[in-house]
Amino acid sequence: MKKIKIKVNGKFKTVLNNTKLSDLLNNLNIPIKKVAIELNQEIIDKKRTSNIKLKKDDKIEIVHFIGGG
């Protein structure tokens, strides 16, 4: 199966082509209820991550709350 390069939180990552976004989040151990996800600058509905298949050069941002003033 073909491998592709994507960027997750600014870092390159190699995954199989057509990997589901939900599988990537599972692999990264992301607590889905406590984060928000952007795919190529568009906010993703967290309920629909299994419908999204990753493509070459996709940029994913996973954010959460941290301490701040």
Add this chain to the structure above:
Amino acid sequence: MEEDNLKKDKLVIAKKKFDSRLIVGTGKYKNMSECAKAIKLSGAEIVTVAVRRVNISNKKKPLLMDYIDPKKITYLPNTAGCFNSTDALRTLRLAREIGGWKLVKLEVLGDKKNLFPDMIETLKTTEVLAKEGFKVMVYCNDDPLMAKRLENSGADAIMPLAAPIGSGLGILNKINIQIIRKQTKLPLIVDAGLGQASDATIAMELGCDGVLVNTAIAKAKKPFEMALAFKNAVIAGRQSYKSGRIAKTIMGNPSSPIEGII
């Protein structure tokens, strides 16, 4: 009776009621348990939080939500570190997505050294956020004209700075804060620049509805004691404001009666 009146005196922001008028930031603490304990001692019911990337290489890094329960304490996501409208909007839309947060704190900075707000970007962003259904508390300059324009743009709370963020200088322009107080019925919360508990008392005595403090507590030599000091200072200032101070005179006025002097 007097104590009952104080209990009824709530801080109301976007129709939500709070008993505490002290909002605290969750940044700059040594660790999350120190932060959580300081918040508890401060009595704060609202805390500001920042939106940042999840550390994907360290999966065991502790999460803020594990220490501060968002069901018990209202999270107020902020846009700290944003220098334009696009970044601020992106940050708050993401914050809303994390768990449905609509009450947010907007700050769009204009200068990396003095951290003063860029009021043109701030106004523009407030308008967009209000249209998108956000409840926006807005960090701003202590400028009555800008505060008025924010109000007209749909802000839910006006948050003028006391002094530059993290400076600890206290309230530099009391007159402006009083002018803003007189012109607005919106919640007025002094944000940024406080250094010690008495600064919070002064803010409350000027008629502010609340204060927001981070560095002055987190970076005090004893953060827990300072959290408690700020809690008491805010209560004292509010009570003092509500009690109606005496008029100022330049001459003395004896406290004991003149009549019957021997």
